[in-house]
Amino acid sequence: MSGNFPTAATAAEILDCVRQTRPRVHCLMNTVVQKFTADGITVVGGIPSMTTSLEEIESFVARADALTVNLGTLDSERRKVIRIAIEIANASGKPWIVDPVHVDYSPSRLAFARELIALSPTVVRGNHAEMTLIGDVPNVVRIETGPVDHLGDATRSVRIVNGHPWMAKVTGTGCLSGGVIAAFMAVEKDALTAAASALAVTGVCAELAAKQARGPGTFEPAFLDALSEISGDAIINHARIENAQG
Amino acid sequence: MSGNFPTAATAAEILDCVRQTRPRVHCLMNTVVQKFTADGITVVGGIPSMTTSLEEIESFVARADALTVNLGTLDSERRKVIRIAIEIANASGKPWIVDPVHVDYSPSRLAFARELIALSPTVVRGNHAEMTLIGDVPNVVRIETGPVDHLGDATRSVRIVNGHPWMAKVTGTGCLSGGVIAAFMAVEKDALTAAASALAVTGVCAELAAKQARGPGTFEPAFLDALSEISGDAIINHARIENAQG
Amino acid sequence: MSGNFPTAATAAEILDCVRQTRPRVHCLMNTVVQKFTADGITVVGGIPSMTTSLEEIESFVARADALTVNLGTLDSERRKVIRIAIEIANASGKPWIVDPVHVDYSPSRLAFARELIALSPTVVRGNHAEMTLIGDVPNVVRIETGPVDHLGDATRSVRIVNGHPWMAKVTGTGCLSGGVIAAFMAVEKDALTAAASALAVTGVCAELAAKQARGPGTFEPAFLDALSEISGDAIINHARIENAQG
Numbered sequence: 237m238s239g240n241f242p243t244a245a246t247a248a249e250i251l252d253c254v255r256q257t258r259p260r261v262h263c264l265m266n267t268v269v270q271k272f273t274a275d276g277i278t279v280v281g282g283i284p285s286m287t288t289s290l291e292e293i294e295s296f297v298a299r300a301d302a303l304t305v306n307l308g309t310l311d312s313e314r315r316k317v318i319r320i321a322i323e324i325a326n327a328s329g330k331p332w333i334v335d336p337v338h339v340d341y342s343p344s345r346l347a348f349a350r351e352l353i354a355l356s357p358t359v360v361r362g363n364h365a366e367m368t369l370i371g372d373v374p375n376v377v378r379i380e381t382g383p384v385d386h387l388g389d390a391t392r393s394v395r396i397v398n399g400h401p402w403m404a405k406v407t408g409t410g411c412l413s414g415g416v417i418a419a420f421m422a423v424e425k426d427a428l429t430a431a432a433s434a435l436a437v438t439g440v441c442a443e444l445a446a447k448q449a450r451g452p453g454t455f456e457p458a459f460l461d462a463l464s465e466i467s468g469d470a471i472i473n474h475a476r477i478e479n480a481q482g
Numbered sequence: 483m484s485g486n487f488p489t490a491a492t493a494a495e496i497l498d499c500v501r502q503t504r505p506r507v508h509c510l511m512n513t514v515v516q517k518f519t520a521d522g523i524t525v526v527g528g529i530p531s532m533t534t535s536l537e538e539i540e541s542f543v544a545r546a547d548a549l550t551v552n553l554g555t556l557d558s559e560r561r562k563v564i565r566i567a568i569e570i571a572n573a574s575g576k577p578w579i580v581d582p583v584h585v586d587y588s589p590s591r592l593a594f595a596r597e598l599i600a601l602s603p604t605v606v607r608g609n610h611a612e613m614t615l616i617g618d619v620p621n622v623v624r625i626e627t628g629p630v631d632h633l634g635d636a637t638r639s640v641r642i643v644n645g646h647p648w649m650a651k652v653t654g655t656g657c658l659s660g661g662v663i664a665a666f667m668a669v670e671k672d673a674l675t676a677a678a679s680a681l682a683v684t685g686v687c688a689e690l691a692a693k694q695a696r697g698p699g700t701f702e703p704a705f706l707d708a709l710s711e712i713s714g715d716a717i718i719n720h721a722r723i724e725n726a727q728g
Numbered sequence: 729m730s731g732n733f734p735t736a737a738t739a740a741e742i743l744d745c746v747r748q749t750r751p752r753v754h755c756l757m758n759t760v761v762q763k764f765t766a767d768g769i770t771v772v773g774g775i776p777s778m779t780t781s782l783e784e785i786e787s788f789v790a791r792a793d794a795l796t797v798n799l800g801t802l803d804s805e806r807r808k809v810i811r812i813a814i815e816i817a818n819a820s821g822k823p824w825i826v827d828p829v830h831v832d833y834s835p836s837r838l839a840f841a842r843e844l845i846a847l848s849p850t851v852v853r854g855n856h857a858e859m860t861l862i863g864d865v866p867n868v869v870r871i872e873t874g875p876v877d878h879l880g881d882a883t884r885s886v887r888i889v890n891g892h893p894w895m896a897k898v899t900g901t902g903c904l905s906g907g908v909i910a911a912f913m914a915v916e917k918d919a920l921t922a923a924a925s926a927l928a929v930t931g932v933c934a935e936l937a938a939k940q941a942r943g944p945g946t947f948e949p950a951f952l953d954a955l956s957e958i959s960g961d962a963i964i965n966h967a968r969i970e971n972a973q974g
Contacts, residue, residue, distance in 0.1 A: 268762040268778050270514040274653040279698050284653070285587065286514050289557040295588040311781035311805075313557075341777065342787040405956065407766040407776070448696070450940070452771050453952025460699025464651065516760040520899040525944050530899070531833065532760050535803035541834040559803075694942070706945025710897065 240429065242394060244475035247433035248468035250424045255281035259422030262300035263415055264288055264318050266308025266337065269408030272456075273304075276412035279464035280437070282419035293317050297324040301422035303332035304414045305352065307345055315348060322355050331358040331421035331430075335414045340365040358427045361414055377427045379417075381410055385435045386480065389428045393480040396432060398439025405452035406459070413438045416463075436475040441466055443474065486675065488640060490721035493679035494714035496670045501527035505668030508546035509661055510534055510564050512554025512583065515654030518702075519550075522658035525710035526683070528665035539563045543570040547668035549578035550660045551598065553591055561594060568601050577604040577667035577676075581660045586611040604673045607660055623673045625663075627656055631681045632726065635674045639726040642678060644685025651698035652705070659684045662709075682721040687712055689720065732921065734886060736967035739925035740960035742916045747773035751914030754792035755907055756780055756810050758800025758829065761900030764948075765796075768904035771956035772929070774911035785809045789816040793914035795824035796906045797844065799837055807840060814847050823850040823913035823922075827906045832857040850919045853906055869919045871909075873902060877927045878972065881920045885972040888924060890931025897944035901951075905930045908955075928967040933958055935966060 240246075260283045265273050270286050277284040285296050290313065297303060303325045305318055325332045334357045336349040346369055353360060353373055361379040362370060372378075380386045385396040403409040417434040424430040441462035442455075448462075449455035486492075506529045511519050516532050523530040531542050536559065543549060549571045551564055571578045580603045582595040592615055599606060599619055607625040608616060618624075626632045631642040649655040663680040670676040687708035688701075694708075695701035732738075752775045757765050762778050769776040777788050782805065789795060795817045797810055817824045826849045828841040838861055845852060845865055853871040854862060864870075872878045877888040895901040909926040916922040933954035934947075940954075941947035 266778075267513050267759050268766055271518060271653050272763060274514055275651075275698070275702075278651055278653060285584065286512070287555050287584075287588075289555065289560075291558060291590050292556065292588045295590070296584075299587055309779050309781065310784065312783060314781075338777065338779075338788075341791055342779075342784045344783050344787070405767075405770055407763050407770060449953075450950075451953030451956045452767070453949035453954075453956065456767075456952075457699035457703060457949060458696075460702075461695075461697030462699075464697045464699065513759050517764060517899050520760055521897075521944070521948075524897055524899060531830065532758075533801050533830075533834075535801065535806075537804060537836050538802065538834045541836070542830075545833055703945035703949060704942075706948075707941075707943030708945075710943045710945065 241392065241479060242429040242432040242477050244436065244472045244477060246429055247436045247475050247477065248471040250420050250430060250433045251437055251471065252468060253423045254419050257423055258283055259301040259419050260285065260299055261302050261304060261415055261418045261422065262296050263304045264314070264321055265304065265306045265411060268308060269411045272408040273412045273415045275460055276463060277415045277419055279460050280416050280419060284415065288314055288317050290317055293320050294324060297321045300330065302330055302418040304335065304418040305332060306335040306337055306411050306414060307339065307349060308337040310345055310348065322352065326355065331418065331427060333357060333359040333361060333414055333418050335411060336360065336362045336366050336370055339369050358421060359417060359431050361417065363410070377431055379431055387428060387432050392428055394428065394432050395478040395480040396435045396439055397476040397478060398436055398443060398474065400442040400446040402446055402452045402455040403442050406456050432477055436477050437466065437471060440471055440474040487638065487725060488675040488678040488723050490682065490718045490723060492675055493682045493721050493723065494717040496666050496676060496679045497683055497717065498714060499669040500665050503669055504529055505547040505665050506531065506545055507548050507550060507661055507664045507668065508542050509550045510567055511550065511552045511657060514554060515657045518654040519658045519661045521706055522709060523661045523665055525706050526662050526665060530661065534560055534563050536563055539566050540570060543567045546576065548576055548664040550581065550664040551578060552581040552583055552657050552660060553585065553595060554583040556591055556594065568598065572601065577664070577673060579603060579605040579607060579660055579664050581657060582606065582608045582612050582616055585615050604667060605663060605677050607663065609656070623677055625677055633674060633678050638674055640674065640678050641724040641726040642681045642685055643722040643724060644682055644689060644720065646688040646692040648692055648698045648701040649688050652702050678723055682723050683712065683717060686717055686720040733884065733971060734921040734924040734969050736928065736964045736969060738921055739928045739967050739969065740963040742912050742922060742925045743929055743963065744960060745915040746911050749915055750775055751793040751911050752777065752791055753794050753796060753907055753910045753914065754788050755796045756813055757796065757798045757903060760800060761903045764900040765904045765907045767952055768955060769907045769911055771952050772908050772911060776907065780806055780809050782809055785812050786816060789813045792822065794822055794910040796827065796910040797824060798827040798829055798903055798906060799831065799841060800829040802837055802840065814844065818847065823910070823919060825849060825851040825853060825906055825910050827903060828852065828854045828858050828862055831861050850913060851909060851923050853909065869923055871923055879920060879924050884920055886920065886924045887970040887972040888927045888931055889968040889970060890928055890935060890966065892934040892938040894938055894944045894947040895934050898948050924969055928969050929958065929963060932963055932966040
């Protein structure tokens with residue numbers, strides 16, 4: 237459906253496809269939120285893997301259907317591993333997403349993020365401060381997440397108006413959504429549609445989870461419950477994917 | 483009770499002994515599930531430690547009563563540390579378990595798992611794909627976990643028919659059960675009995691936890707609650723440890 | 729308020745100030761509890777960061793308002809990073825806390841803890857076994873946590889009688905409280921008052937959380953909920969900060 241506009245119905249279809257086909261997502265994920273991200277990918281229907289070992293990265297990426305590259309807790313070993321993983325993903329045409337976490341804190345991390353973006357990721361996703369530094373990214377789906385998520389490619393511009401303030405109080409919801417975007421890209425070639433669908437699904441699940449929770453602590457398990465059990469109808473009823481060009 | 487057959491009553495007794503004696507379990511655990519495993523060992527009554535530092539591994543293993551070696555997120559430093567830890571455990575007769583996580587993903591990891599198994603672990607535990615690659619393990623208690631767990635040694639063959647499908651939706655329940663097996667082996671010399679008891683206890687707790695949960699997210703804290711509070715009577719009433727030779 | 733005695737009212741004021749000013753806390757935290765600590769700092773109102781990369785530590789500490797140095801999962805790379813971080817904190821007058829986790833397990837870790845304490849941390853916090861080995865720490869606020877927390881500086885001696893036994897069943901509550909102490913020190917120059925207030929707030933929140941939980945598993949998210957939503961009045965009504973010299 238490349239070139240079409242993502243809708244709540246497409247989001248529901250793609251989630252169903254993830255649940256049916258169980259794509260493998262390899263995550264080069266900061267050490268802080270590895271488990272939360274793995275849990276998120278699993279409950280949504282994918283199969284996560286997490287190693288950042290130089291000896292093993294080739295085998296793991298070779299088996300994966302998509303890759304997520306998160307720049308948190310970035311050291312020199314991890315930089316090497318990320319370069320190898322991206323080379324393999326590019327050589328085999330696998331979709332990959334870069335999450336330039338905290339590039340606003342560290343010039344060396346920003347330089348590394350720019351190096352990676354020159355290698356043609358499928359998607360770049362960050363918050364407002366991060367994406368302002370990243371700037372334009374031609375030929376890449378660009379996502380700026382926040383209370384409202386903004387997505388764009390060469391021809392389309394989309395807004396997702398789902399989510400809940402407690403997402404910002406739980407470390408790693410953005411990282412987890414990067415993993416879910418990767419899982420969706422593994423089954424849907426139109427990356428803007430895949431990413432918009434993933435963010436709509438996580439946003440709707442956050443809204444439903446907040447109703448089951450008393451605060452950000454109980455919100456976290458409720459959010460995983462929602463990702464696990466959400467129905468296509470609930471997505472169709474609640475997802476707010478808007479054309480931002482209108 | 484070596485040579486005897488494990489029962490629900492032995493499982494209850496061993497758990498009680500863990501709670502009384504508080505064995506120390508050192509975990510060479512993948513970075514993804516360190517906290518979840520530590521929490522599981524703690525609530526069941528043991529005292530976990532987690533360092534994988536080359537400078538410190540000797541001191542930590544020397545103080546431990548059992549060791550769990552998990553091959554997730556395996557890098558070259560971690561391989562060195564694992565070899566040292568096993569040497570100390572073997573020299574002092576401490577029980578240890580190997581969890582060959584994802585050896586089906588990586589030939590180098592499979593080769594390393596075989597190297598470790600040649601060093602005579604007390605127990606090897608993996609899922610079906612992993613244990614098929616591991617093959618026969620003479621003189622070692624062999625465990626294949628799944629919807630039904632299969633355990634065997636030279637003379638006995640046991641089946642545990644407890645558990646819940648949400649266990650497979652929470653990253654690290656298998657790793658956590660490896661830590662609980664280590665804690666049980668620290669207080670019970672018959673490794674098959676210790677391992678069967680640990681798996682029966684975790685399986686029964688999963689069943690009880692599922693009744694308190696709405697999905698895999700809320701299942702995780704409920705599972706830790708159950709491991710903390712389960713009574714000997716509940717184990718005796720619910721554990722299904724079966725003779726697989728019958 | 730240096731030299732004054734901390735009270736429940738000061739604890740409520742400092743928490744309010746953290747919520748208003750959102751101090752940045754950089755954590756050199758063991759890999760086991762990075763997410764739990766980050767979540768704790770976030771819900772209490774601070775902004776956590778966690779990298780331990782040699783390439784990036786300068787940039788991250790330069791932006792931080794306080795530093796927490798936790799000695800869990802300590803390897804040689806981490807030792808280098810910790811030394812650099814402390815040098816920057818000292819040069820710019822930022823408060824920092826050392827948490828000498830498990831120095832009772834490892835002589836090399838104890839030696840490293842002593843090296844750090846000679847660099848004049850603002851606070852040292854450990855459990856009874858750890859602080860017994862650490863011994864006297866002149867010119868540093870000394871905290872021994874346990875069922876009752878004991879704090880002292882050159883002239884004052886304080887006891888916090890809040891908390892709940894489930895805190896000891898959740899891996900990382902002590903590490904998290906180290907992060908909260910750092911956040912409080914970022915906004916309150918009198919370190920004893922900041923630390924006593926942080927421990928009173930976490931202790932009261934633990935008591936409130938236990939009422940919402942069925943065991944240590946459900947206690948953890950409830951504890952984060954409580955840290956997020958606790959009111960100044962609840963702190964004033966429940967905090968038990970006592971003069972231990974009386």
